Amino acid sequence: MPTxxxxxxxxxxxxxxxxxxxxxxxxxxxxxxxxxxGMSVDVLLTELVNGKAKRTEAEVYSALENLEREGxxxxxxxxxxxxxxxxxxxxxxxxxxxxxxxxxxxPDLPKPNW
Numbered sequence: 001m002p003t004x005x006x007x008x009x010x011x012x013x014x015x016x017x018x019x020x021x022x023x024x025x026x027x028x029x030x031x032x033x034x035x036x037x038g039m040s041v042d043v044l045l046t047e048l049v050n051g052k053a054k055r056t057e058a059e060v061y062s063a064l065e066n067l068e069r070e071g072x073x074x075x076x077x078x079x080x081x082x083x084x085x086x087x088x089x090x091x092x093x094x095x096x097x098x099x100x101x102x103x104x105x106x107p108d109l110p111k112p113n114w
Contacts, residue, residue, distance in 0.1 A: 001088065011095040017063045019096060020053040025085070026097040035101045038084025041077070
């Protein structure tokens with residue numbers, strides 16, 4: 001994993017499309033978004049295509065694929081398109097947005113005895 005300094009330098013070097021996506025992810029997500037909780041790509045597209053960024057769907061999907069390839073997001077387009085950050089993506093989101101997603105502590109699930 002990168003150090004906080006490396007992640008900040010990386011975030012500062014991102015082209016605008018990626019900064020737009022990371023910022024939109026924070027705006028479009030629930031204010032109570034939990035760690036590694038994703039959202040429908042349609043929600044993200046609405047924010048990026050109809051909002052101030054004025055991105056095209058093709059640009060957003062291409063950039064999301066790049067973010068997935070580099071390990072920042074998981075993109076599932078099999079049925080309902082869904083995007084969720086990886087642990088590394090959460091760190092990048094925090095650097096760009098200044099907000100940390102809530103961690104939801106739950107006890108371990110017991111192993112079944114059957």
